[in-house]
Amino acid sequence: MALSAALLAVAGELTQRIHDGVVARGFEGLRPAHGFAFARLAPDGATVTDLAGHLGVTKQAASQLVDEIVRKGYAERRPHPEDARARLVVLTERGWACTRAAEEAAADAVRAWGDALGEGEMRTLLEQLARIAPNGPIRPAW
Numbered sequence: 134m135a136l137s138a139a140l141l142a143v144a145g146e147l148t149q150r151i152h153d154g155v156v157a158r159g160f161e162g163l164r165p166a167h168g169f170a171f172a173r174l175a176p177d178g179a180t181v182t183d184l185a186g187h188l189g190v191t192k193q194a195a196s197q198l199v200d201e202i203v204r205k206g207y208a209e210r211r212p213h214p215e216d217a218r219a220r221l222v223v224l225t226e227r228g229w230a231c232t233r234a235a236e237e238a239a240a241d242a243v244r245a246w247g248d249a250l251g252e253g254e255m256r257t258l259l260e261q262l263a264r265i266a267p268n269g270p271i272r273p274a275w
Contacts, residue, residue: 154237154239166188169188174208175229
């Protein structure tokens with residue numbers, strides 16, 4: 134298997150394991166793309182325009198995604214503290230709980246890699262990936 138194919142396979146498997154772990158923890162009606170949105174919303178919220186840029190999608194697509202997660206109770210719109218024309222999208226308590234579930238699922242997945250590779254190889258893998266990983270948002274592979 135080519136290195137590029139192996140990395141894509143691992144990334145896809147990790148995304149799926151996180152999603153499956155979120156569902157297993159009782160969070161229904163979400164797609165993996167929602168997790169990438171939650172990652173941007175988690176620190177301090179974001180506007181739809183910010184979210185669109187983070188996800189690499191149009192403002193219309195980001196707006197539809199926000200409508201969906203608001204309707205499902207994972208986020209809410211609030212007045213923007215610095216721009217009266219904008220709305221800030223923030224996670225609700227349910228959204229935060231889902232984010233914590235995703236973090237737990239990610240830790241479970243990575244723990245399984247550690248079991249397979251051992252502590253030393255895991256440390257080396259992390260160091261090497263950190264040297265080549267791009268800076269910036271982690272986006273879904275649309």
